[in-house]
Amino acid sequence: MKIRNEIAVVLASCILGIACFAQSGPQLRLVQSIPMPGVKGRLDHMDVDAKHQRLFVAGLENGSLEVVDLRSGKWVRSVPGFKKPQGIWYVPELKKLFVASGDDGMLRVFHSETLKIQDSIHLDAGANLIAYDPKSKHLYVGYGGKDAGKDYGQVATIDARTDKKIGDVQVAAHPAELLLDKSGRRLFVFIPTPSSIQVVDTTNDRVVATWPVTNQRPGDAAFDEATHRLMVGTRTPPEMIVVDSENGNRTAALPTVEGMDGVYFDDARHRVYVSGGRGFDVGFVHVYRQLDADHYEFAGKIPTRPGAGTSFWAPALNRYFVAAPATASEEAAILVYEPQK
Secondary structure (H helix, E strand, O other), X not given: OHHHHHHHHHHHHHHOOOHHHHOOOOOEEEEEEEEOOOOOOOOOOEEEEOOOXXXXXXXXXXXXXXXXXXXXXXXXXXXXXXXXXXXXXEEHHHOEEEEEEOOOOEEEEEEOOOOOEEEEEEOOOOOOOEEEEOOOOEEEEEEEHHHHOOOOEEEEEEEOOOOEEEEEEEEOOOOOEEEEOOOOOEEEEEEOOOOEEEEEEOOOOEEEEEEEOOOEEEXXXXXXXXXXXXXXXXXXXXXXXXXXXXXOOEEEEEEOOOOEEEEEEEOOOXXXXXXXXXXXXXXXXXXXXXXXXXXXXXXEXXXXXXXXXXXXXXXXXXXXXXXXXXXXXOOOEEEEEEEOO
């Protein structure tokens, strides 16, 4: 009877989508840890040069752009002189690397091979997230809000070919995340306070919809355009919620890691990766399996390092990167994970 009861408990857990996947082994395997000696404080956004196997990392509190050679598995360069660098976007066809700095409101343009500065575009304080449309060659940069002493935020449109600001749209507050659809016509702007998602029509720089988010402080997010679903990380409570990108309706919600600071969708495996640990003495990546547009299962969690909130998924390399800040006992590092089947 006892054995039957135990089997019943396991089967019930499987139906709820908890135990079956958690017991199937880790969905991400740590394959490399690349030290970044001397890099202090919080690490923020990343982007990758897949062709040359380079990872670019924003050293937010270090005031630097860090460069990691993924072929050799070594940190190779630090570019100083930033004030709170956050957003990074690499445009290979233009051989440009764009870096947004929050404290001085600058968007700096570097030659991607030499890393020599080519141009600077002044926006305003709070310059942070970046999105890019490869069709129009337009770059979108969030800024403003309380950091700039304003009760609203802004999203600038930059012509990546000329490095000129060509448009601007006012949003409810400082953006926490920007996601662009494949057409380049709809830009989703995630606002932590007041908790909402605003939809911008990029053809005329106009907000066309505002969707309230019941959870507080929506931040990082991912977009599965095939199912018209936005996967959004919220901090209060810590959840991964799923939102219909056509109407803003919430269709699913699952508990997630505290200190969330990265959400990515693995299209090939139908998985969602949510990293967290920012501000906490532990760090994890929570993995979810997408069953269909409105149904998701918790697949397990992978320990990272204390404070390691920020992550980056590079489908071209089949690698998932987690930025681990320095602690009293360990130097800063990039943790490199390989997805498992």
